Amino acid sequence: MGSSRRAPTRPSAPSSSSAPGARSQQAGADPAVGAIVIVCAGRTFIAGADITEFGKPMKEPGLHEVLDLIESSSKPVVAAIHGTALGGGLEVALACHYRIGVKAARFGFPEVKLGLLPGAGGTQRLPRVVGVERALSMIVSGDPIGAEEALRHGLVDALVDGDLTGAGVAFAERVLDERRPLKKIRDLDDKLAAARGRPEVFADFRKSVARQTRGFRAPENCIKAVEAAVNLPFVEGLKRERELFLELMASPESKAQRYFFFAEREAAKIPDVPADTATKEVKKAAVLGAGTMGGGIAMNFANVGIPVTVVEIAKEALDRGLGVVRKNYEATASKGRLTAADVEKRMGLITGSTDYSAIAEADIVIEAVFEEMPIKKEVFAKIDKICKADAVLATNTSTLDVNEIAGATRRPESVIGMHFFSPANVMRLLEVVRGAKSSKPTVATAMAVGRRIAKVPVCVGVCYGFVGNRMLHQRGREAEKLILEGALPHQVDKVLVDFGFPMGPFAMGDLAGLDVGWRIRKGKGQKSAVADRICELGRFGQKTGSGYFRYEKGDRTPIPDPEVEKIIVDVATAQGITRRHIADEEILQRLLYPMVNEGAKILEEKIAIRASDIDVIWVYGYGWPVYRGGPMFWADQLGLKTIRDRMLEFRRATGDDLWTPAPLLDRLATAGQGFVQA
Ligand code: NAI
Numbered sequence: 001m002g003s004s005r006r007a008p009t010r011p012s013a014p015s016s017s018s019a020p021g022a023r024s025q026q027a028g029a030d031p032a033v034g035a036i037v038i039v040c041a042g043r044t045f046i047a048g049a050d051i052t053e054f055g056k057p058m059k060e061p062g063l064h065e066v067l068d069l070i071e072s073s074s075k076p077v078v079a080a081i082h083g084t085a086l087g088g089g090l091e092v093a094l095a096c097h098y099r100i101g102v103k104a105a106r107f108g109f110p111e112v113k114l115g116l117l118p119g120a121g122g123t124q125r126l127p128r129v130v131g132v133e134r135a136l137s138m139i140v141s142g143d144p145i146g147a148e149e150a151l152r153h154g155l156v157d158a159l160v161d162g163d164l165t166g167a168g169v170a171f172a173e174r175v176l177d178e179r180r181p182l183k184k185i186r187d188l189d190d191k192l193a194a195a196r197g198r199p200e201v202f203a204d205f206r207k208s209v210a211r212q213t214r215g216f217r218a219p220e221n222c223i224k225a226v227e228a229a230v231n232l233p234f235v236e237g238l239k240r241e242r243e244l245f246l247e248l249m250a251s252p253e254s255k256a257q258r259y260f261f262f263a264e265r266e267a268a269k270i271p272d273v274p275a276d277t278a279t280k281e282v283k284k285a286a287v288l289g290a291g292t293m294g295g296g297i298a299m300n301f302a303n304v305g306i307p308v309t310v311v312e313i314a315k316e317a318l319d320r321g322l323g324v325v326r327k328n329y330e331a332t333a334s335k336g337r338l339t340a341a342d343v344e345k346r347m348g349l350i351t352g353s354t355d356y357s358a359i360a361e362a363d364i365v366i367e368a369v370f371e372e373m374p375i376k377k378e379v380f381a382k383i384d385k386i387c388k389a390d391a392v393l394a395t396n397t398s399t400l401d402v403n404e405i406a407g408a409t410r411r412p413e414s415v416i417g418m419h420f421f422s423p424a425n426v427m428r429l430l431e432v433v434r435g436a437k438s439s440k441p442t443v444a445t446a447m448a449v450g451r452r453i454a455k456v457p458v459c460v461g462v463c464y465g466f467v468g469n470r471m472l473h474q475r476g477r478e479a480e481k482l483i484l485e486g487a488l489p490h491q492v493d494k495v496l497v498d499f500g501f502p503m504g505p506f507a508m509g510d511l512a513g514l515d516v517g518w519r520i521r522k523g524k525g526q527k528s529a530v531a532d533r534i535c536e537l538g539r540f541g542q543k544t545g546s547g548y549f550r551y552e553k554g555d556r557t558p559i560p561d562p563e564v565e566k567i568i569v570d571v572a573t574a575q576g577i578t579r580r581h582i583a584d585e586e587i588l589q590r591l592l593y594p595m596v597n598e599g600a601k602i603l604e605e606k607i608a609i610r611a612s613d614i615d616v617i618w619v620y621g622y623g624w625p626v627y628r629g630g631p632m633f634w635a636d637q638l639g640l641k642t643i644r645d646r647m648l649e650f651r652r653a654t655g656d657d658l659w660t661p662a663p664l665l666d667r668l669a670t671a672g673q674g675f676v677q678a
Pocket of ligand 1: 288293314317321369370372379396397421
C-alpha cells in the first residue's frame with residue numbers, strides 16, 4: 001500500500017467468542033488500521049464453545065454474526081494460532097482471510113464427540129479449504145490434526161517459530177505489501193467441484209465409518225452437512241448446517257454424550273480426598289504375575305515411559321508372559337502404529353525376574369497372580385517385608401476381599417485394589433478399590449497413576465464384584481434363565497447388540513473362555529446346567545472353535561449352533577420348563593432392569609460415590625453405548641417409575657424376590673426423581 005500503508009492492529013486477546021468480532025468491528029472503523037491479526041493470550045487459541053452454555057439460550061452476539069463480520073471485513077484479517085484451535089475456535093480461524101500457526105498447534109472439530117456438529121459454518125468452510133474427503137474424516141472422527149498436516153492441506157498458510165504476535169503482524173504486513181486479495185473461504189469452489197456429481201465419495205465414506213459410528217446420530221448429520229456444502233450455495237448450506245445442528249442439539253444421543261463428558265470428569269473427584277492430597281511420585285513400578293492380566297498391566301507403564309519389573313514364579317512362565325507382550329507390541333507395529341524402535345524402547349523398560357527382591361525399589365506394586373486368597377495373602381506378606389515403606393501395594397483381584405488381603409500386611413493403609421479389565425493394555429476402565437484402611441494418599445496415588453497410564457480410574461468400595469462385575473452378574477443370571485424359558489443365545493445377544501453393545505453375554509462368554517467360570521463353579525460346588533453341559537463337551541468358546549456358538553476357522557463371527565439349541569431344550573425339559581416365545585422387549589427389560597436395580601443398591605451401600613460413576617464404569621469397561629449415557633442415566637431417561645413398576649409385575653408373575661425393587665429405586669420412583677439428579 002506504499003505510503004498510505006497503515007500498521008496492522010495490535011493483537012486482541014479475546015476473552016470470549018464475541019471478542020474477535022467486537023475488536024474487528026472497532027478496527028474496521030479505525031482509519032489508522034490497515035489489517036487485523038487475531039491472536040490469543042494464554043495457553044491456547046480459542047478452543048471451542050463453553051459447553052455448560054449448551055441447552056441454554058445463547059448470549060449475544062451469536063458466533064455466526066461475529067464470523068460474518070470477520071469474513072466481510074474490508075481489511076485483511078489474519079488468525080495467528082497457538083495451542084489448539086478447536087470447534088468454534090477453528091470456525092473463527094476459518095472466517096479469517098489468512099491463518100498462520102506455530103508448529104505445535106493443533107486443529108480440529110471435536111463436536112461429534114458430544115453428539116453435535118460444528119454449527120457455525122465449520123462444515124461449510126472446512127471442505128472448501130481441505131477438500132471433501134479430509135473434511136469428512138476430520139469432522140466425523142473429531143480428532144485434531146497437527147500443524148504440518150494442516151499446512152499440507154492448506155488449512156494454514158504458514159507455520160512460524162518464535163514470537164507469534166510479531167509473526168502475525170509481519171504476515172499481515174506482507175499481505176498489505178503484496179496487495180494480496182482477501183481470501184474468503186465462502187467463495188472457494190474448486191475443492192467442492194471435485195466432489196460434485198460424485199455421490200460415491202459420500203457412499204464410500206459412509207461405508208468406511210459404518211462400524212465405528214453404529215448407533216450414533218451425529219456422524220450422519222455431519223456427513224449430510226458436508227454434502228450440503230458440495231451441493232448448495234454457501235448461504236443455503238449454512239442454513240442446512242443449522243437445521244442439522246439443532247436436530248442434534250435436541251437429540252437424546254447428544255444429551256447423553258454431553259452428560260457423559262461431565263460424568264467422566266466428575267469421576268476424578270473423591271469428596272474426602274481433595275485434589276491437593278499428597279500423592280507418591282511413581283518412578284518405578286512392579287507387576288507380580290505375567291499371565292493374562294500382568295503382561296497387559298506392565299505394558300501400560302512401559303507405554304508412558306515408566307520402568308516396570310515383572311516378577312513370576314518360574315522362568316518359563318516369565319518368558320511366556322514377556323513373549324506375549326512382545327508379540328502384542330509387534331502386532332501394533334505391523335499395523336504402522338509403532339516403530340520398531342518404539343517396540344524395543346518399550347520392551348527395554350520391562351524387566352523380568354523370578355526374584356521378589358527385584359521389586360524393592362518400586363514405588364507401586366500391582367499384584368496379578370492366581371485368584372486364590374491363600375496365595376494372595378502369602379504374596380502380600382512377602383512384599384510387605386521387601387517393599388519400600390512408602391510404596392503403594394495394589395491388588396488386581398476381581399472377586400476377593402481387598403480388606404482381607406490388606407490384613408496380610410503390617411501396612412493396610414498402603415494397600416488398595418486396582419482392578420483392570422481384560423485386555424489390560426486396551427481397556428480404559430480402572431476400578432480403584434478403596435479398602436477400609438486405605439489411606440487418602442494411597443487412594444490419591446492410585447487414581448493419579450491410573451490417569452498417568454491413560455486409564456479412566458473410578459473409585460469404588462469393597463464388595464463382591466465391586467461395581468461393574470456385580471451388575472454384570474445380574475445380567476448374566478437373567479440371560480441364562482431366558483434361554484431356558486424359550487429364547488436362544490443369538491436372540492438374546494442380538495437384543496443387546498441392537499441396543500448398542502458390541503456383543504451380547506453369550507458371545508462375550510465365548511470370547512472370555514467358558515472354562516474359567518466352569519472351573520470357579522466346580523471349586524465352589526455350584527452348577528449352571530446349560531453352561532456346564534457345553535463345557536463338558538470341550539466347547540470352551542472361541543479358543544476351541546465352539547461354545548454357545550460355533551466359529552469358522554480364523555473368523556470370530558458367532559454362528560448359531562443346533563447342537564447348543566438341543567442342549568438348551570433338553571435341560572429345559574429336564575427342569576420341567578415349558579418353553580415359550582419371548583419378545584425382544586421382555587429380553588431387554590429382563591437383562592437391564594436388574595442391573596439398574598443393583599446399581600441402586602450399590603449407591604445405597606455407598607460402594608459407588610455417585611450414579612454417574614457407575615455409568616463411566618459401564619461405558620469404559622463393558623461397552624455400554626455412550627450415546628445412551630450409561631445404565632443409571634438411561635434408567636432416568638426411561639423413568640424410574642416405569643422400571644420399578646415393571647419389576648413388580650415380574651415379581652408378581654414369577655414370585656421371585658430377585659424382582660423386589662431396591663429401596664432407593666422405589667423411593668426415587670415414587671418421588672418422580674432420577675439417580676443422576678438425586
Ligand atoms: P493368569 O493365570 O493368566 O496369570 C497369573 C500368573 O501369575 C501366572 O502366570 C502365574 O504363574 C503367576 N503367579 C502365580 N503365583 C505367583 C506368585 N506367587 N508370584 C508371581 N507370580 C505368580 O491369571 P490372570 O487372568 O492374569 O489373573 C490374574 C489376576 O487378575 C487374578 O487376581 C484375577 O482375578 C485378576 N483379573 C483377571 C481378569 C481376567 O479377565 N483374566 C480381569 C480382571 C482381574
